[in-house]
């Protein structure tokens with residue numbers, strides 16, 4: 001299994017082009033199933049999760065074609081991929097495919113909306129928490145779907161089509177909002193989703209659905225209205241820049257005390273995070289093309305965070321911020337409210353010399369003067385990259401094992417960091 005070796009050294013300096021967001025690309029690819037015509041997605045990142053979802057979509061009958069390199073683009077530019085679901089040939093998403101990636105469960109929305117039926121394997125638990133699917137079942141049932149569960153599968157049907165409804169989510173869910181929004185595009189009548197997720201990836205999906213002929217309004221607010229249409233058509237749409245990748249590199253720059261320009265970023269999509277970085281002692285300057293994150297000489301200050309749905313501090317950056325706080329000059333508190341088991345990085349950061357104590361959903365981090373390289377591994381992708389951030393300033397060599405987690409969600413991580421001066425390399429085994 002591949003591993004990444006990092007030798008802690010000086011500050012990061014340079015420019016990093018931010019990739020398209022994994023968590024936007026996945027639902028956008030799934031949305032291609034809503035139309036017989038092609039959906040062309042630009043700025044799709046090269047990630048293992050994208051490849052896995054392509055396999056799943058192929059099984060339903062979706063064709064895809066990757067455009068070759070275009071003049072003026074580099075090998076690092078996001079890819080343009082054409083998805084064409086002229087005919088859905090299979091409405092079952094089998095366990096072997098769905099169990100690899102939870103987001104693939106979301107095919108239930110387009111399958112039900114376009115075909116009136118779906119049989120989708122339950123995704124099961126995963127490392128960061130139990131992650132149930134009750135909100136999907138309740139909300140689709142509210143639209144008139146008949147739903148039963150047997151042998152680990154959800155069977156959903158709506159032979160006469162889904163019916164618009166007013167549905168209030170008891171809890172904010174990104175995935176359930178994606179699915180209900182997609183399902184409602186082809187329903188009869190109007191659907192009003194209350195307590196909808198406001199994440200930029202939801203907005204990006206809604207904009208794409210509108211480009212495909214849907215009538216979605218209220219994006220970015222907690223009430224989204226979808227007027228059902230008869231048919232959706234083809235469109236061309238760009239995957240929004242990855243705010244989690246942006247935040248990750250911003251924390252790496254703040255950790256190492258360098259100055260890094262993050263290209264292609266929309267700062268308002270991670271304002272809460274940038275504010276916390278400024279509190280911690282970083283300087284952020286934005287212009288039309290992106291943001292510059294630097295920290296010159298000043299000590300890292302301890303800052304408390306609590307994860308929340310957007311626009312709050314994202315759970316997907318909690319591990320990385322904790323890594324940063326391991327070197328702060330004092331004690332910080334990190335509270336996780338979205339997933340019940342998202343502290344697996346704590347024991348691995350401790351292997352690098354961090355001083356962290358856990359009490360339920362709260363971690364107390366006492367900053368230390370030095371971290372020391374060690375063998376580490378992590379069980380999810382954000383936890384893995386938090387170890388990379390810590391390793392950038394640790395004395396000596398750190399080996400991050402189980403690199404496939406990083407490959408699921410970070411495009412060309414080693415190339416991007418080494419271009420800014422990091423000593424990082426992949427060992428293929």
Ligand code: EPZ
Pocket residue numbers: 022023024026102103129130131132133134135136137171172173174175176315316338339340381382409
């Ligand atoms: C999305 O997961 C992201 N994944 C996650 O990113 C992210 O951490 C999460 O949203 C929160 O921002 C993708 O976009 C592919 P949720 P999702 O439904 O949609 C509970 C990463 O590292 N819940 O918003 O699965 C759930 O257990 C990943 O890139 C129910 O109780 O998350 C959690 O506590 C990991 N019942 C909370 O809601 C349900 O039916 C929020 O989860 C559904 C969810």
